[in-house]
Amino acid sequence: MDQSSSWSVGDVSIVIHPRPSPIAAAMYTLRDLDVDVIVIHGPSGCCFRPARLLEREGMRVVTSALMEDDFVFGSEGKLSKVLKRVDEIFKPRLIGLVGSCASMIIGEDLRKAAREAGVLEKTICCNVHSGSGDNTVGAIVALKEAETMGLISPQEFQRQKKMLEMATLLEQTRGTARGEYIQNRAGDAPKDVAGVILNALGSGKRVTCVLNAKKETAFLYADVVLAISEASRKVGGEVQVLANLDPEVGLPRVRSYSRIILERFGNEGVSVYSITGGIDEYPASGERAKEILLRSNPDLAVIAGIPHAVAVEGRLKTVAVSVGSRAVSNLKSLGYDYVVGERDAHQVSLGKEKHIRRSLLGQAIRRAM
Secondary structure (H helix, E strand, O other): OOOOOOEEEOOEEEOOOOOOOHHHHHHHHHHHOOOOEEEEEOOOOOOHHHHHHHHHHOOEEEEOOOOHHHHHHOOHHHHHHHHHHHHHHHOOOOEEEEEOHHHHHOOOOHHHHHHHOOOHHHEEEEOOOOOOOOHHHHHHHHHHHHHHOOOOOHHHHHHHHHHHHHHHHHHHHHOOOOOOOOOOOOOOOHHHHHHHHHHHHHOOOEEEEEEEOOHHHHHHHHHHHHHHHHHHHHHOOEEEEEEOOOOOOOOHHHHHHHHHHHHHHHHOOOOOOEEOOOHHHHHHHHHHHHHHHHHHOOOEEEEEEOHHHOOOEOOEOEEEEEEOHHHHHHHHHHOOOEEEEEOOHHHHHOOOOOOOOOOHHHHHHHHHO
16 A cells, blocks of 8 residues: 555545544643643543553543443533542642543533532643544643643744644654555664664764654653764764754743753763754754755764654665654655664653663664674
8 A cells, every 4th residue: 555645535634543642642731731630531441551651750640430321411520529539639739631532522511510629720621532633633722721821821822833733734744644554664673773873983974863852752862862972982973963952942841851951961972063943843843954964964864753854865864763663664665764663752751750761772872882
């Protein structure tokens, strides 16, 4: 099957392989807004994996545990009781309330339940479900509610909304939402790709590392930059670093990620040639990185995080580093020369203590030196 083919009903392109959920996107955005508790108004199994992962961040994630009778007779009263109990147990400063497919289809009123529980003023109500559209819809809903509550400025909301819309377009044109069905595919062996990078450095060539990552995943992909910089000090060659690590852009939590990584880079003697944007600006920072790469014309470009946002394949020799077997397959079909599939970046990077995590490619480079 042609990976770039798709079919449509009306104006909606149909993608039949699994895609990220708007519910999960809303949950991650609520985390970035520093809520203390997320309440999912749905069955206890709804978004189980994101819920468990987000608890690593020190958050509480609970559900209203809807059952079949609730689908028929409604459950706003049950939700109100859950919200009251959450307020009693955890005494949260801020609550995130997220709908589910079940509760939104039967028309549950999240605001009414929060009002009856006496917690509306500190609850970000997200009316979203998995059929709402692209996953970014969930993030935009959460951010709009945060703006309405005065938690973020109108200017920050508009900037975030623009970036999320750009991210959606990027996925539809160059990402895994561009094909009807994209096959799973293993990437190139990290050991083999490490050899390519070390051969380039050992031959005195110039390697440009591009960190174009998303949120906390930067803590995994930054290790690729560290490893290549370590290799350059040992075997030679020239390394240039481009990174979307602007510490003045984004929500406070996200800005702190940039500061942590930049501090580690500084301690390790890694100089960033160009800051291409903030961590939440990967669609735009990818374009800026592309311009710099094509202008500077390195012998090898190693792009980690969201490589398909940096459209230089076919014009430079490239190594792409990303996560997911469909992402690997997509990057190969786009024309990247080498593609390394990393471990699940969210799973590896989540946790109360934020620091750079060892990557498969980084470890392969260190072992090969």
